[in-house]
Amino acid sequence: EVQLVESGGGLVKPGGSLRVSCAASGFNFSSHSLNWVRQxxxxxxxxxxxxxTTGSYIYYADSVKGRFTISRDNARNSLYLQMNSLRTExxxxxxxxxxxxxxxxxxxxxxxxxxxxx
Amino acid sequence: xxxxxxxxxxxxxLGQTVRITCHGESLRKYxxxxxxxxxxxxxxxxxxGEDKRPSGIPDRFSGSxxxxxxxxxxxxxxxxxxxxxxxxxxxxxxxxxxxxxxxKLTVL
Numbered sequence: 001e002v003q004l005v006e007s008g009g010g011l012v013k014p015g016g017s018l019r020v021s022c023a024a025s026g027f028n029f030s031s032h033s034l035n036w037v038r039q040x041x042x043x044x045x046x047x048x049x050x051x052x053t054t055g056s057y058i059y060y061a062d063s064v065k066g067r068f069t070i071s072r073d074n075a076r077n078s079l080y081l082q083m084n085s086l087r088t089e090x091x092x093x094x095x096x097x098x099x100x101x102x103x104x105x106x107x108x109x110x111x112x113x114x115x116x117x118x
Numbered sequence: 119x120x121x122x123x124x125x126x127x128x129x130x131x132l133g134q135t136v137r138i139t140c141h142g143e144s145l146r147k148y149x150x151x152x153x154x155x156x157x158x159x160x161x162x163x164x165x166x167g168e169d170k171r172p173s174g175i176p177d178r179f180s181g182s183x184x185x186x187x188x189x190x191x192x193x194x195x196x197x198x199x200x201x202x203x204x205x206x207x208x209x210x211x212x213x214x215x216x217x218x219x220x221x222k223l224t225v226l
Contacts, residue, residue: 025140035159035215045153045161049217059213095160103208103215104151104166111160 002097002107008022009112016086020112022079022096027107030074033099036081038092039111046092049081050099062115066091087118122205122218124149129224130195140188140205140218144179148208150188154201154223157205161204165190192223 008020013107036048049070050059059068069082079096093113096103122142130136140150142208163172165181178193188207192199205218 009215037217044202044220045155045207045217047205047217048216061214101149101151102164103148103206105153105206106163106172108160108162113125 002098004098004109006094006109006112007057007095009094011115011117012086012118014086014088016029017082017084018086018114019080019082020094020114021081022109023097024077024079028100029077033102034072035097035099035105036070036079037095037097037105037108038090038114040089040092043092048094049074050102051079058093075081083114085116086114088116090114091116120194121209122199122207124218124221126219127224128141128224129226130192131170132197132224133190134171134195135193136195136223138171138190138192138206138221138223140190141186142207142216142218143186144146144210144216145183145186145188147210149183150168150205150207152179152188153206154199155203155204193223195225197225199223212214 003025005023009104012018020083035050067085071080095111096108096109100106152164153161154159166181183187203221209216
């Protein structure tokens, strides 16, 4: 069974940093591209970032480019999102998701809540 | 603002058929993917590509594309289909992903 488990969310002050992680199991992790998708409270889904199987290709939404860094460790079956210079508008549940086609996300974790507030 | 536009809310009578639409220029070049999300849960992929449905998704969920519009059709709507529905696709550059704003489906 495919499992994606996010962790590392919490409360952080504006301007602060946080790293969220996604631990994967039940599938060949190194063969799948991965994404982070977020959802602000009561709002819709927003794609955040993509990383290819080896990390050779990385893309970011304009709203996070220059502040967030996606990475992966295929030996540890783990995905990461380093978030710096956090803003109140970054408050959201952050989901990791596997990727079939580059824009079709077939497996999702349960999400981890990041709250940016003073 | 999203490059994909969805109606904020749609309602349907139990057992009837409903179509949820998604509009955007990138849909002329890229297929949409469709998800539903129930309260407090992660999204679930329902349909993607030209004609692909993940295993376990009933065939009463189907997708179609025409010009700058993608559609998700649900036939024989059930009470359990009440949820938020989202489309996604690549943006016009082809490198980034965009989601529609979501459609809240109410089953009457």
